[in-house]
Amino acid sequence: MLIAGVDIGNNSTEVAVARIGGDIQFLSSALVRTIGLKGTLRNAMCVIDAVDKAMAAVSMTRNDLDLILLNKATPVIGDVAMETITETVITESAMIGHNPDTPGGLGLGQGVTVDIRDLTQTAPGAPCIAVIDGGVDFTQAAEMINAAVAKGVKITGAIVKKDDGVLIYNRLTSPIPIVDEVQHIDKVPLGMPAALEVARVGRSIEKLSNPYDIATLFELSPEETRQITPIARALTGNRSGVVIKTPKGDVQERRIPAGTITLVGETAKETVDVELGADAIMEKLARVAPLKEIQSQPGTNAHGMFERVRTVMAELTDQPVSLIKIQDVLAVNTLQPQHVLGGLAGEFTRGTAVGLAAMVMTQNIPMQRLAAKLKEETGVEVEIGGVEAEMAITGALTTPGAEAPLAILDLGGGSTDASIIHRDGTVKSIHMAGAGDMVTMLINTELGLDDPDLAEDIKRYPLAKVETLFHMRHETGAVEFFDAHLDPSLFGRVAILGENGPIPIMHDLNLNQIVNVRRKAKEKVFVRNALRALEQVAPGGNIRLIDFVALVGGSALDFEIPEMIADALAEYGPVLGKGNIRGCEGPRNAVATGLCLSRKGC
Amino acid sequence: MGSPLLQVAQKPAVYLVVLGEAPDWFVQALENGLEEEGIPCEKRDSQENDAILAASQAAKASRINVGLSVKAAAGGAITGVVLHHRDLPEKRPLFHLTWEEVSQESLYRLGRNAARLVKGNPFIMDPADTAGPCGDSGTKDKLN
Numbered sequence: 001m002l003i004a005g006v007d008i009g010n011n012s013t014e015v016a017v018a019r020i021g022g023d024i025q026f027l028s029s030a031l032v033r034t035i036g037l038k039g040t041l042r043n044a045m046c047v048i049d050a051v052d053k054a055m056a057a058v059s060m061t062r063n064d065l066d067l068i069l070l071n072k073a074t075p076v077i078g079d080v081a082m083e084t085i086t087e088t089v090i091t092e093s094a095m096i097g098h099n100p101d102t103p104g105g106l107g108l109g110q111g112v113t114v115d116i117r118d119l120t121q122t123a124p125g126a127p128c129i130a131v132i133d134g135g136v137d138f139t140q141a142a143e144m145i146n147a148a149v150a151k152g153v154k155i156t157g158a159i160v161k162k163d164d165g166v167l168i169y170n171r172l173t174s175p176i177p178i179v180d181e182v183q184h185i186d187k188v189p190l191g192m193p194a195a196l197e198v199a200r201v202g203r204s205i206e207k208l209s210n211p212y213d214i215a216t217l218f219e220l221s222p223e224e225t226r227q228i229t230p231i232a233r234a235l236t237g238n239r240s241g242v243v244i245k246t247p248k249g250d251v252q253e254r255r256i257p258a259g260t261i262t263l264v265g266e267t268a269k270e271t272v273d274v275e276l277g278a279d280a281i282m283e284k285l286a287r288v289a290p291l292k293e294i295q296s297q298p299g300t301n302a303h304g305m306f307e308r309v310r311t312v313m314a315e316l317t318d319q320p321v322s323l324i325k326i327q328d329v330l331a332v333n334t335l336q337p338q339h340v341l342g343g344l345a346g347e348f349t350r351g352t353a354v355g356l357a358a359m360v361m362t363q364n365i366p367m368q369r370l371a372a373k374l375k376e377e378t379g380v381e382v383e384i385g386g387v388e389a390e391m392a393i394t395g396a397l398t399t400p401g402a403e404a405p406l407a408i409l410d411l412g413g414g415s416t417d418a419s420i421i422h423r424d425g426t427v428k429s430i431h432m433a434g435a436g437d438m439v440t441m442l443i444n445t446e447l448g449l450d451d452p453d454l455a456e457d458i459k460r461y462p463l464a465k466v467e468t469l470f471h472m473r474h475e476t477g478a479v480e481f482f483d484a485h486l487d488p489s490l491f492g493r494v495a496i497l498g499e500n501g502p503i504p505i506m507h508d509l510n511l512n513q514i515v516n517v518r519r520k521a522k523e524k525v526f527v528r529n530a531l532r533a534l535e536q537v538a539p540g541g542n543i544r545l546i547d548f549v550a551l552v553g554g555s556a557l558d559f560e561i562p563e564m565i566a567d568a569l570a571e572y573g574p575v576l577g578k579g580n581i582r583g584c585e586g587p588r589n590a591v592a593t594g595l596c597l598s599r600k601g602c
Numbered sequence: 603m604g605s606p607l608l609q610v611a612q613k614p615a616v617y618l619v620v621l622g623e624a625p626d627w628f629v630q631a632l633e634n635g636l637e638e639e640g641i642p643c644e645k646r647d648s649q650e651n652d653a654i655l656a657a658s659q660a661a662k663a664s665r666i667n668v669g670l671s672v673k674a675a676a677g678g679a680i681t682g683v684v685l686h687h688r689d690l691p692e693k694r695p696l697f698h699l700t701w702e703e704v705s706q707e708s709l710y711r712l713g714r715n716a717a718r719l720v721k722g723n724p725f726i727m728d729p730a731d732t733a734g735p736c737g738d739s740g741t742k743d744k745l746n
Binding site for chain 1: 634637638639640687689690696697718719721722723724725727
């Protein structure tokens with residue numbers, strides 16, 4: 001009898017084809033991307049596709065099959081959301097905090113902003129900062145400044161629209177710091193007190209990144225100093241910066257309460273303020289576990305976040321929002337770039353935020369309908385096989401060197417699952433919110449990419465810095481040389497080493513920054529969930545009592561996650577590694593293999 | 603006078619070769635680009651008639667391995683501006699601006715990119731051409 005075991009996951013659908021009689025012989029396997037939410041009719045397409053692929057590999061068609069076995073998909077769906085929890089502050093000052101490659105001059109300048117054309121009419125002695133728009137080229141600008149200086153006007157700095165700060169600086173009789181590449185120079189208010197700073201090469205500004213120095217320069221009150229803080233933070237790490245004090249009246253401060261959430265467990269109930277951060281939430285969560293529902297205070301950021309998750313889930317599962325109950329959350333602390341109001345070049349400051357993955361148990365997944373549809377489409381008998389967690393364990397046990405008691409960690413896209421099989425064959429399993437998708441979201445927000453596809457690539461592949469036209473330095477430090485020169489668009493940039501060659505990252509981010517964010521995101525989600533999940537399935541909640549742990553699922557193929565989990569689990573002592581299903585599939589295909597094995601001897 | 607080594611050593615600079623009678627403004631634009639990036643530029647003479655080969659020779663002569671050439675036909679019409687690097691095959695420059703692509707901005711950008719090639723900084727893209735670097739749309743065709 002020829003059977004196909006099919007595992008429909010959140011992100012990928014896997015197939016194993018086997019011939020069973022008294023014995024079992026695996027013939028082939030295949031993997032495709034899941035289409036539609038798992039367990040829905042839309043899956044039919046990708047299931048057929050995967051089956052065809054596996055059969056074609058052994059020169060057969062789906063008509064040769066006697067049976068298709070579907071996994072009893074766990075009705076668990078994960079989603080991710082992010083909410084800034086720090087207050088949104090609108091400051092009364094304007095700032096320029098971008099990082100031009102080549103500012104001119106050095107040092108700190110302070111004075112009133114004056115259009116360069118009006119410089120000669122400015123009273124001598126009063127310090128001023130020249131504002132140079134696109135209509136004045138560098139030769140003219142230098143001449144005008146020199147002429148004004150000759151008349152006794154005290155010019156302490158210049159703000160320039162075009163990228164020619166160095167050219168102007170080189171033509172001045174008396175040197176001043178110059179910030180250039182200010183796109184929205186028209187937004188720079190004239191006649192306002194301003195301070196401007198340019199640091200030397202390789203350094204970042206010191207005065208304008210310190211709220212107290214800004215307070216000193218502008219004689220600010222403690223209250224005003226508090227308001228200027230986001231500006232100082234946004235300027236931190238830049239080589240140049242400008243702060244302009246705009247008149248009072250524009251001052252407006254807005255606070256959005258982060259809000260509280262109430263975690264309802266089976267026996268206990270805890271309320272926690274989201275402002276306390278992810279750790280506080282997770283601590284309370286552990287206290288009320290198992291979680292039954294989460295309630296949030298209407299009109300707050302937290303409420304908005306949970307409502308979004310619920311709405312998405314309701315749409316996906318075609319159920320009323322009121323029926324959607326959140327069964328697990330993973331909260332992580334993260335930093336989110338926040339627009340600085342008053343910034344003249346789209347400046348951002350990093351605000352603290354809580355990222356949240358939520359997991360929902362759906363009432364019923366219409367697997368029977370999917371099975372019927374598949375039967376109709378393929379003409380092959382379709383059955384729904386055993387429980388997913390048991391199938392996964394059965395599959396994982398085909399890994400050479402593994403034996404019961406064995407725990408598996410299924411690192412997927414939507415959820416992290418753990419199961420354990422004891423010597424007597426009993427299986428215990430748990431589903432955790434937060435997996436690959438959340439890592440992608442964290443990378444996307446923390447790096448301010450606004451491009452989930454790029455974040456996904458950053459998650460999946462290592463990086464390298466292209467140092468010359470002919471060589472790149474990998475993030476490990478290794479250097480790779482090329483015979484032909486690399487594409488000029490890669491030169492000097494950080495590149496993602498994807499399967500189809502290097503992809504340049506156009507954002508102004510350095511390699512270490514990206515690597516740090518990527519590794520932290522994986523740690524916050526996968527390492528944390530691995531420990532959380534194993535604790536729940538381990539005998540007596542003690543991970544030390546587990547001897548073998550096998551990693552399976554798509555994210556187990558990641559180039560660094562298995563290593564990170566191994567490091568975290570080292571102190572507990574289990575044998576940990578990526579599963580190698582049937583000795584040939586690696587960490588993939590566990591459930592599909594388990595499904596076939598469950599029919600062994602039939 | 604001095605040690606022989608010092609006599610051989612030249613000032614590190616990007617070498618710029620002007621063939622024919624190029625108008626001052628575009629040589630100036632290239633030089634400004636280099637100056638903004640803080641990399642010295644030095645004009646060199648060449649017997650070469652081909653702009654690409656001249657740039658290649660300039661790059662090989664330069665201590666920082668980058669050469670520029672500008673070729674102008676009689677009357678000052680520009681026929682080509684080339685950015686070359688020592689390690690590239692002689693006939694395959696990194697960027698080659700044709701007459702139609704030459705403007706104050708593209709020359710300034712090419713000058714800056716010459717400097718950035720020395721510094722290892724990413725090239726400045728032509729804002730109008732998101733697909734390729736610099737004002738050299740079609741460079742790839744010329745490279746291959």
